[in-house]
Amino acid sequence: MAKPTEVGALFTELVLEVFRVNGLVLEAGDRLTEPVGLSSARWQILGVVDHEPAPVANVARLMGLTRQSVQQTADALERDGFVEYVENPHHRRAKLIAMTEKGREALRKVEARHATWANRTGAAIDSRALQAALEGLREVRKRLEDDTATTHAGRTGAST
Numbered sequence: 771m772a773k774p775t776e777v778g779a780l781f782t783e784l785v786l787e788v789f790r791v792n793g794l795v796l797e798a799g800d801r802l803t804e805p806v807g808l809s810s811a812r813w814q815i816l817g818v819v820d821h822e823p824a825p826v827a828n829v830a831r832l833m834g835l836t837r838q839s840v841q842q843t844a845d846a847l848e849r850d851g852f853v854e855y856v857e858n859p860h861h862r863r864a865k866l867i868a869m870t871e872k873g874r875e876a877l878r879k880v881e882a883r884h885a886t887w888a889n890r891t892g893a894a895i896d897s898r899a900l901q902a903a904l905e906g907l908r909e910v911r912k913r914l915e916d917d918t919a920t921t922h923a924g925r926t927g928a929s930t
Contacts, residue, residue, distance in 0.1 A: 784910070802883045806876040807850060811843045816852060816869065816877045822858055823866035852876060 774782060799810030808816070818829045830840040844867050847853040852873035855865040869877070891899065 779923055782905075788907075798887065802887060803880050805883075806879050808852070808880060812847055812852065813837075813877070813880055815840060815843055815847060815867065816873055816880075819853060819867045819869050820874070820877055823859065823868035825858060825864040825866055826862065829867065847873065 788891075794808045794839055799813060814833055815829055818824060818832055823924055824832075826841050826844055827837050829835075829844070830837040833840070836851045844853060844855075847867075850856060851870055853867050856868045858864050858866045
């Protein structure tokens with residue numbers, strides 16, 4: 771049985787810390803969004819479709835989520851009047867998720883609350899440490915994306 775090397779153990783600690791931070795960020799996001807009837811998951815989707823309407827699959831891909839979870843959240847957003855489904859000129863069956871005025875107003879309120887929270891939280895952390903963490907996580911993400919692409923290419927017989 772393989773045992774982690776020193777760097778493998780360090781990477782594992784990083785992954786565990788990311789899981790912990792993710793949970794805390796989602797919890798904070800839920801506190802920021804709750805007053806306007808949203809959640810962290812709903813906020814993420816609104817943030818994507820605020821720029822332009824998008825199909826569920828594109829939102830899922832962009833956010834690193836499953837299509838099914840985005841579909842469920844988008845359906846709930848539609849039921850509550852934050853988004854609507856509109857025709858997709860590029861695909862007959864895959865409708866686009868589009869922001870409604872109610873969704874746009876809610877998103878702007880959350881963005882204002884988020885700015886206050888991010889400014890306060892960020893100010894309590896050394897900016898060089900934040901920059902180094904950001905760069906490190908981007909490097910990890912790139913490596914994981916490369917691993918995923920290599921794995922998928924190996925399954926399909928394609929070369930990279």
